[in-house]
Each structure stands twice: as C-alpha cells, then as structure tokens.
Amino acid sequence: MELHAFYKITMWFINNAQRMLELVNTIVDSAADIVAHNLAGASAKVENAMAKVVPIAIGFLAGVIGIGNLSKKVGDIIDRVKVPITKAIDWVVDKAVAFADKLGITKMIEKGTKWVQDKVAKITDKVMSLLGLKKKFKSDAGETHTLYFDTKGQDVELMVASNPKPYTEFLELAEKNIPEAKKEYLNKAKVIADNIDKTKRQPVTGSNDAETEKAKKDKQDAIDGFLKELAEVTKHLFGNADEKSDPVKLDTYDTKDGIFGEHMRIAKLTKNHDPGSVPNTDPHTTYDIINRRKYPGGASYYVRGHLLNEHLGGLGEWNNLVPLTRTANSEHESKVESIVKAGVNSGAIMKYTVTAVYGRSPRTTENESLKEIMMAEQHVPGVLHCSVAYLTNEDGVWKENKIENWAIKNEIGTAESSYYLEDSKPHPEIRLYNAASEDIAKIVNENGDRIISTTLAEEIEAAYSRLRENKDRKQFASYLDLANSIPNISARNAQNIINLASLNYVKLK
Secondary structure (H helix, E strand, O other), X not given: OHHHHHHHHHHHHHHXXXXXXXXXXXXXXXXXXXXXXXXXXXXXXXXXXXXXXXXXXXXXXXXXXXXXXXXXXXXXXXXXXXXXXXXXXHHHHHHHHXXXXXXXXXXXXXXXXXXXXXXXXXXXXXXXXXXXXXXXXXXOOOOEEEEEEEEEOOEEEEXXXXXXXXXXXXXXHHHHHOOHHHHHHHHHHHHHHHHHHHHHHOOOOOOOHHHHXXXXXXXXXXXXXXXXXXXXXXXXXXXXXXXXXXXXXXXXXXXXXXXXXXXXXXXXXXXXXXXXXXXXXXXXXXXXXXXXXXXXXXXXXXXXXXXXXXXXXXXXXXXXXXXXXXXXXXXXXXXXXXXXXXXXXXXOEEEEEEEEEOOOOOOOOOOHHHHHHHHHHHHOOOEEEEEEEEEEEEOOEEEEEEEEEEEEEOOOOOOHHHOEEOOOOOOOOEEHHHOOHHHHOOOEOOOOOEOOOHHHHHHHHHHHHHHHHOOOOOOOOOHHHHHHOOOOOOHHHHHHHHHHHHOOOEEOO
C-alpha cells in the first residue's frame, strides 16, 4: 500500500509540476532539514508555500492520500477536513522521517554531506526537467543551440539541439491519419527516421581541419543515404512527391513606412521547390527603427524571420519577412519549420500556412531615446499561427490530412529597463573562472533584472576556487555542471545559473 501511495504522490507532482513550482522549490530547499529532523525550519518553509496553494494542497490530500466526500461548500470543506488534513500531513512527515532513518540517511548526514549533496543535485535536475527548463546558448563556434531537459519514461536526458527528432516527430504527428494497412511501412519509416535523427545529433570531430571536414562529409553522406532509403518507404505512405511545388501566395501588412509579411500559404509544397534566400538587408524605415533595440552585450533584439523558410523556397524579401524576437524565431524553427522540412524531405506533399497577427497598441514614454522605438513596435506581430497538413491523392482527388496547428508567441519586454540601444555601453565581459563575487552579483538578464544573488555569487566564486585547486579538472563542462558543483543548491538557484548560458557577455572560462 505504501508503494502504491508513493507512486500516486509522485505522479501527482509530475502532472501538477507547473502549478507547484514554488512548493517544489521549497521542498527541495528544505529536504535536508526534514531528513536531519529539523522539522521546525522545514515546516515554516512548507507552510509559507502551502498558504499560496491551499486549493491544490486540499486536492492533493483528498485525491492522493484518500480524504474523500468533501462538501460542496467551502465552509463545510474547511470544517470537515481540517483535522484529517492535519493528521495526514503529520503522517506524511512522520513516514518521511522514519523512512530516512531506516535507510540510515540521518547518520550519513552526521558523518558527511557529500552523498546527500549528490542526491539533491540529481533531484534538482529531475525537478527542473519536469518543469520544462529550456534556454538558448551560443557555442564557441558561434552557433545558436537550445539547452533543455527531456523526459524519456522514467529517465531524464539533457538535450542540445534546435529539434533533436524532427523526422521521428513528423511521422508521429502524421501517424493518426495513416490507415492500419500501411502501418507496416510507417514502422519501417520510423526506424529510418530514428537513424537520421541520431546521425544528425552525432558530433563532428577530428584532430585537424582535414579530418574534421572528412568527418563532416561522411556524416552528410550517411544522412543522404538514409533520406533516399526513407523516400522509398514513404512513397507507400504519402505518394510520390516528384511533382513541382505550387507557387507560394503572400499577403502583406502595411506599416505606412514599408511592408512586412502577414499571410503565407502554399497549397502543395514538395521537395521539388524553388530555391529560397536569406533575409535581405535593404533599408526598411520601421524595421530600422526597432532594430536599434539590442540585448545586453549588443546582439540584435529582433531578427528578420521568414514566413516560408528559405530551405523550403522562401525568399528573403520583405513580403515574406516579419520582425521576430530571437526567442520566437527559434521556437518557430524548432516547433514548426523543422517538422515541415522533415516532412518535405521525407517525400510528403504538404499544405502549409503561416499568419502573422498584428495589432499591438502603440506605446510611448518620456524617454526620448526610446519613444520612437516603442511607437514603432506596434508593428511587431504578437503571434504566428501555423498550420500543417500532408496531402494524399486518392483516385485523382487530393485529401488533406491535418498534422498540427501551432501558435508561436512573439512576446517582447515592455519595461524601459529591458531596452538596450546600439549606442548603449555594452556589458563588460564577465569570465566566471576568475571573477570576483561582487562582479558576478551584477549580472543582469535581457530585461535588466539581476538574476544572481550576493550569496549565490559567493558560492559560484567558491566553486571556481575549488576547481582551481583540483589538479584533475581544469573547467566546468557546462553551466549545469557548475550548478551541480555547489553543495545543497536549490532548484531556483540552479536554474538561475543555467540561465547564464543565454547571456553572451558571461563566459564559463
């Protein structure tokens, strides 16, 4: 029974992870107190968090622990479950402490904390993964990637990619429309798609430039081979896509000082499409104004985003371009464009539409250097609505099989403190390896908010001090590695450290 209850409790936390963020962080922060029998301190921390999530707490106790038959009236609920809830909480804490004593964890803490620190770090990683942590970062080669956690059954994997499984994901999305008679070909296609995705994720290495180039070519040759193999199988699923793509149709949005793309639709998109092009750099009055806005460190806040991706035949002209934040542009690529490209490359004939929704209210400020930018940002779309389907020809009639609809939010910071201009003094570079804690504490995010407390800055400085004393190790492999090196770090502080990966003026070494 206790094992069953533990399973139910675990699944409840997973399913309510987003709503329970603050409570989970508090529990992680107070885990050592509970295990060490310091229940007074732990109780105060949990009580503060529970005060903000009373409805969730009652649902947890009623649905998981088994307090049922609650009254429909709030007053009756409070009166009737007040005592059993208190008993239930006492039972949970007593069981947790008894379980800890049974395993000898308390004695381990008294003898040394290293084992517990390792366990807490692993728990922290699990919690952050379930909360959907996701951050952008640049590699030393200047390439932009996404760092995030992914759950695989009971396992959690750290993923680094724009979309690690576009081919597999495309087939999974298309699967609901594939008849049972063709599932044999679908299963074969999934195996090949998995090989493509795995090969694409493999690193390219070499002891010199020549070996690196050879490894790069060998990798691409392997991918091309799998794609040819996949095309032969997917003919049985999607038909033959050798025909020419239909021309793209575009509607535009007029800013009165130039145009942006507003609506893109292509009735039949195949791998036999015209070549696309990168965004143009022609003058555009509205875009040139908003492009004065930067991130800390000088990177542009907005990018010229394609409605139809250049690798799908989209041209880099203003009737096919929209101003997107870097975050929105990245999400558009990873959630939508990667799936469409995988489908087209797999041999599917796709119907594809993207609509940019404009209509922001104009904003102003007394700050003369920001006033023109804020007014021009009324012409920045708030969301991209994307729709994808694949087509099959049944007795000369094209049938549309819906795959997915997406809404990509193009959110912008509106606080004046989040505005950095091209003539703003850039943030001085901070190299954590030899930075003083007072400099680390000055780190701010793209919205100008401090994200490293004085205490955490001191802990980061101490972590690097220990690293320099370690003859067997010269550097932290990642920001996650740095976070894991700090004893008893909370989930919130670990996340704040990993957030540093998105700031181009902060360096690990």
